[in-house]
Amino acid sequence: MGEAQVSLQHLFRVFTKPEHKDSKLAQIEQHLSDNILDFLSQHVVTKKTSLEEIEQDFSDPKVPESPEFVSSHAETLLDKLVAHSVNTYSPTFIGHMTSALPYFHLPLAKLLVGLNQNLVKIETSKAFTPLERQVLGMMHNLIYDRPDSYYTEHLHSARHALGAFCSGGTVANITALWVARNKMLGPKPGFAGVARAGLPAAYRAYDVNNVGVMCSKRGHYSLSKSVDALGIGRDQLLALPCPEQTLRPEEALAAGKRYQEQGNKLLAIVGIGGTTETGHVDPLDELADVAKELGCWFHVDAAWGGATLFSKRYRHRLQGIERADSVTIDAHKQMYVPMGAGMALFKDAEDANTVRHHAQYILREGSKDLGATTLEGSRNGMAMMVYASLHIFGRRGYELLIDQSIEKARTFADMISRHPDFELVTSPRLSLLTYRVCPDSVQEALGKVDKHTREALNEKVDKLVVKVQKQQREAGKSFVSRTRLEAPDYPDQSITVFRVVLANPLTTHNDLAAILAEQHLLAKQTSDWQALVNQDSPLTEASRG
Amino acid sequence: MGEAQVSLQHLFRVFTKPEHKDSKLAQIEQHLSDNILDFLSQHVVTKKTSLEEIEQDFSDPKVPESPEFVSSHAETLLDKLVAHSVNTYSPTFIGHMTSALPYFHLPLAKLLVGLNQNLVKIETSKAFTPLERQVLGMMHNLIYDRPDSYYTEHLHSARHALGAFCSGGTVANITALWVARNKMLGPKPGFAGVARAGLPAAYRAYDVNNVGVMCSKRGHYSLSKSVDALGIGRDQLLALPCPEQTLRPEEALAAGKRYQEQGNKLLAIVGIGGTTETGHVDPLDELADVAKELGCWFHVDAAWGGATLFSKRYRHRLQGIERADSVTIDAHKQMYVPMGAGMALFKDAEDANTVRHHAQYILREGSKDLGATTLEGSRNGMAMMVYASLHIFGRRGYELLIDQSIEKARTFADMISRHPDFELVTSPRLSLLTYRVCPDSVQEALGKVDKHTREALNEKVDKLVVKVQKQQREAGKSFVSRTRLEAPDYPDQSITVFRVVLANPLTTHNDLAAILAEQHLLAKQTSDWQALVNQDSPLTEASRG
Structure with a gap:
């Protein structure tokens, strides 16, 4: 050496x-x-x-x-x-949200390091600060489409921020809920506000037992981190069951009212614009109504699905997002930017002031330093990558990419549905879907047996799915992830499923066919498969298990 | 186009x-x-x-x-x-902590994007997860130097984390105080712990009025963000005055006792290992004693100064850091890694479990996924840059860089002290210093006049300093930042000073001489200068003002 x-x-x-x-x-x-x-x-x-x-x-x-x-x-x-x-560029790596990136990011990454700007303050970023503000403005515009005058007034205003650029969706979600918390429990006569006085004093001043955040059970784990970190407590994350994978407005309303009647304050409803596990989108428009009726903040976690807004054909799937008080979008997901480009956008550019901090040597009062309203301090110039991507792809370029991902997911879903030994568990709304391998005969049996037998059978299938997923990963040709969820067909039981994210534009239909074929082959080679199909009747076998 | x-x-x-x-x-x-x-x-x-x-x-x-x-x-x-x-590579850009980077980071940045790993989980990072764990281990070892067996047991343990890699010092400080909070207000019989039950319930369960964090007034603004975000409230950041730029142990002890006697709980004392404004180091060893006596967490914010530990000659300046429960270090500061490489290290590898989160599709119980104990979720592979730097520089390479920075700061301080029209305000402990331009005659007068006159004079000098700093920045040849602080010579008054960070290894003594000469020239061309020196006596002029 x-x-x-x-x-x-x-x-x-x-x-x-x-x-x-x-x-x-x-x-x-x-x-x-x-x-x-x-x-x-x-x-x-x-x-x-x-x-x-x-x-x-x-x-x-x-x-x-x-x-x-x-x-x-x-x-x-x-x-x-x-x-x-991990070869995340591989077209057969379809298990997570990380994929191939366009070529131009390689030289841009070099430029970024070569410039080594620090976005916390203008003195170490200069043009990067206006650029980041423009990027936030563009994403804000994509969601909220406010009149031009709104952007003229707020985009470069020292007293406003249209959003916060950050390292990823988790920090974006924390930032949004931090802003919501500080606004709801803000200063009032006789009380300095939660930012200064702290949460226990705020609960006393506002006379509440607890403050809660509501979402479906598919809410991202960062929400649980958020309520923990923000001092609200994980028990106050009201994660409602969602056998259909989405939060039901009427249940949200009822649960919210019950919560409020118990002397609590509902801080926020979080609608999901593309769940991490299945890609489902909550009924955002109806949830906006619910939030309005309950008088709480409405946040949309569109870390994954936000980019669907580029598509004229599919943007309606996020309808209602424009009514959200805040929205999380990760550019490093469906915008094909390298890891580290999260954003929280605020409908009202005043709201970020609830978390404004100043310091003597930087972030001075009246400065346009972005660090004054972000959770993070020093940050790199990742906004440049988003800026470049927005220009090089343009809305229409992103539209093509989004459309083909969604359509590819539908094709894959069809392939799965047509195959006798696979079961589509959740069909794709965006470009995610879940399914499992399960012998034809067992699928048939599952529809007929009693609850107890069905559960026992499903547990056996779970084991098979886990085994196949691991073996496929280890074989190294392709990668599909797995998760556990309550599916529409089996509402009372969590089952293990393959989880697929069709993010990589280079993934072809042939790749997908090969992945299915490999899984089928692997499954049939296991003893679990044999046990499932070789029994006289799956019903008796299962009830024996 | x-x-x-x-x-x-x-x-x-x-x-x-x-x-x-x-x-x-x-x-x-x-x-x-x-x-x-x-x-x-x-x-x-x-x-x-x-x-x-x-x-x-x-x-x-x-x-x-x-x-x-x-x-x-x-x-x-x-x-x-x-x-x-901003040309942060320029040897005359000495106003902030951002500097030139070694060449190898350019191709490595490309490799990083080319690999596009996501460190939240092993499935999207594989070798990067063990690598990040090793980097955390190396930094942990540098601080705590625990026996080899400790690292054998904990470095790759699924149930432990020696630290959290994150985007920067602010997130590192928040993470450390989050861990401290969740540990201090943890589960006990009849109480589920603050992570689950929230802060107001925790205060009730532990019967405390408030929880506070103590530091000197030089504490980084991220501490104020931390206590805000964590729900403790900014008013509970006990920032003690520090005319000598460091937290005095006896005052910290007295203030801590007073605070506790009022029915409050002291969460943590934060010692600073290199303040952002002057580079001073708190008396860490004594503060560790104070924390022990008060029974609270001891955190050291060594975002800037931590790298001093590489130097045999100067590491004693951080003595006591090895007694800290947690330490923040930014590799993108004195370790010359691109922006985005912060770390929180924990003395006890169990402590990170107080913020452990799991999810079904990743971070499963028992997995070694790093995302389970970090504030952030998806993260890029920046740890590779730290890993490469640690190998390419080695301890001895970093030692040379640290030593020459500290010695260059001393040389610059001498140059300032020798110049009649400059006043060294805080002399360098590490590689930061503050000073101001001030006509010789005014310096003399300041030592003789009464408080009121001195304050009036200082305000005039403040204006001169601001003007010179701005003009020099706008001229574009060099950049020195400015801040306001209470200096040893003027304890009751904040004055405006030039702030210099000698981070760039390429900065020469000639560069420094040129910067001083330019400032002197700019100062003498202002009307402020003329007004200060042309008056019959600065005393009368000042009292007239």
């Missing part, structure tokens, strides 16, 4: 001289630039390596004493890290 | 084909690779452009309808964005 010289001279070179064109790092870079898919398929090892084996390579807690040459370190990164990474 | 084709075929090309070698974006990339300093000095415009003018370029809230060619957009980025960015 090349030990480098310990001298300032050597270190300065690391800052001022690029690696030689023939160096390992330069070669990696060139390969990435020329053909990233080839780079990944050449360097990401597909054969199974256990996590424990990988951990061996990353177990030394000592900071190395001596410097190492960049190139010898580049070898290490290739062998130990890249080799055992 | 080149409008690109609206077709899936074109869009797929954006995903699968790099830009041609002669394209604008490829040229930008090549220039960055060959000579980043040259790229920046060629493209970042130094002449004054008002923020309002820049905002004109970023004012359209409409998402463009049609796609644009990558290369024509690259032109836009160069002209509108890069031209009006």
Whole structure:
């Protein structure tokens, strides 16, 4: 391992001289630039390596004493890290929301680091601050479509913020609920407001037992983090059952009224614009009515689905989102921006002031520094990636991408439905769907048996699904994730399902067919499959189990 | 402006084909690779452009309808964005903590985007999760130096986390105080704990009026954000005066006891390992004693100064940090990693469990997914940059960089002290210092006059300092920031000072001399200067003012 010289001279070179064109790092870079898919398929090892084996390579807690040459370190990164990474660019990696990115992000990433701006304040970001404000304005406009004069007045206003750019949807959700909390429990005669006086004093001042946030059981786990962090408490996350995968307005209204009658205050209803597990969209318009009737904040978590607004054909699926007080959108999901580009947008540009902070050396009163109303402090210039993407794709480009994802999901759903040994569990509303492998005969039996037998059978199918999902992942050709949920057909029981996210534009119908075929093959090779189908009758077998 | 084709075929090309070698974006990339300093000095415009003018370029809230060619957009980025960015690589940009980065981060940034991993879960990060855990282990080891067996047991344990990697120091501070809060107000017989039951119920269960966090007035504004977000309330941030720039242990103890006697609970003392404004380090060892006596959490915010631990010569300045329950360190500060690499480290790897969250489709119980104990959800693989830096610099490389920064600050302080018309306000402990321009005769007068006259004089000097700082920034050759603080010589009055951060290894003594000379020249050209020195006696003039 090349030990480098310990001298300032050597270190300065690391800052001022690029690696030689023939160096390992330069070669990696060139390969990435020329053909990233080839780079990944050449360097990401597909054969199974256990996590424990990988951990061996990353177990030394000592900071190395001596410097190492960049190139010898580049070898290490290739062998130990890249080799055992996940090929998220692969068209058959359809298990999560991370996918291939457009090429231009590679050079832009370099530009971003080369500029190394800090968006917390204008003094370290200059044009990046107006740019970020414009990006927030564009996304705000996409959702709320307020009159031009609204943007003229607020886009670059030192006293307003149309939203908060942040590292991801979790921080966006926390920020939105933080703003909602500080607004609802704000200052009033005799009370300094929750931001200053704290939550216990606020509950006393407003005479409430508890404050709650309502969503369906498909609410993202970040909501639970939010109510924990914000001091509200996880028990006050009212996650209503949703066998149809969406929050039912009449139930939300009834639950909200019950909650309020018990001396509580409902802080917010969170509608989901594309659940993480199934891609379902809550009835946002009706939920906006409910929030209005209950007098609470309405937040829409559209981290995944927000980009559907680019599509004229499908944007109506998010109807009502324009009535939300705040909306979360992740550009690193369906906008194909690298990881780290979340946004919370506020209908009313005044609202961010409920979390405004100032400091002497930056964020001075009256400054346009963005850090004054964000949860995070120092932030990088990721907004540039969103800005570039919005221009390079344009609304119509994004529309094409969104439309083809949704249509591909429908095609895949058809393929699953037509296959006798697969069962579509939730059909796609956006580009997500869930299904499971389940022998034809068992599917038939499930429709006829009693509750107890059905549950026992489903548990056996669960085991099969888990096994197939793991084996497929380990085989390394493709990746489908899994989750557990209450499905429309089995409302009283959580079942394990394959979960598919059709985000990657490069995924073809052939890829999908191959994934199904592989799962079918894997399933049939298991003893679980044999046990399920080889019994005289699944009913008797199941009741014996 | 080149409008690109609206077709899936074109869009797929954006995903699968790099830009041609002669394209604008490829040229930008090549220039960055060959000579980043040259790229920046060629493209970042130094002449004054008002923020309002820049905002004109970023004012359209409409998402463009049609796609644009990558290369024509690259032109836009160069002209509108890069031209009006801040040259943070410049050796004379010494006003903030953002500086030049080593070259290898440029190709690594590309690799990071090319891999596009998501660290929230192993399924989308694989080797990156063990790598991040190792990085946390190395930083933990640097601070706490626990026995090897501790790391063997905890580094890759699914039930433990040595820390939380996050976007920056603010999130790290929030995370640390969140953990502290949930631990102090944790579950006990008859109470489910604050994470579940919320803060008001917790205060009742623990019979406390309020919960407070103590720090000096130099505490970072993120602490105020933290107590707001966590529901504690900003009024419970006990920020003690610190004319010597550090928290005095005996005062902290007395204030803590008074606070507790009033029926409150002290959540944490926050010691600062390098204040943002002056680089002072609180007496950490003594504060650890105070925290112990008061029975509260001890957090050290070493976002800036933590890297001093790499230096054998200077690490003693942080003595006592190893007694902290949690420590914040930003690798994007003195570790020269691109923006977005904060860390909270926990002495006890059990503590992160107080904020553990699970979900069905990821972060399943027993998984090693890092997202289970971080505030953020999806996160990029920035830990790779820290990992690479730790190897390429090694401890000894970082030591050289830290040592030369501290020594350069001392040299600059000497230059200021020797100059008759400058006044060193706080001398450097680490690589930060504050000073001001002030005519020799006025400095002399300030030592003799009464309080009222001194205050009036200082206000005039404040105006001069603000003017010079702004003019120097606008001239574009160099940048020094400014802040307001109570200085040892003027304890009852906040004064405006220049603030300097000597982070950039490329800054030379000549650069520093030139910055002083420019400030002196600018100052002497102002009417304020003339008014200050041309009066018969500053005493009479000041008392007239």
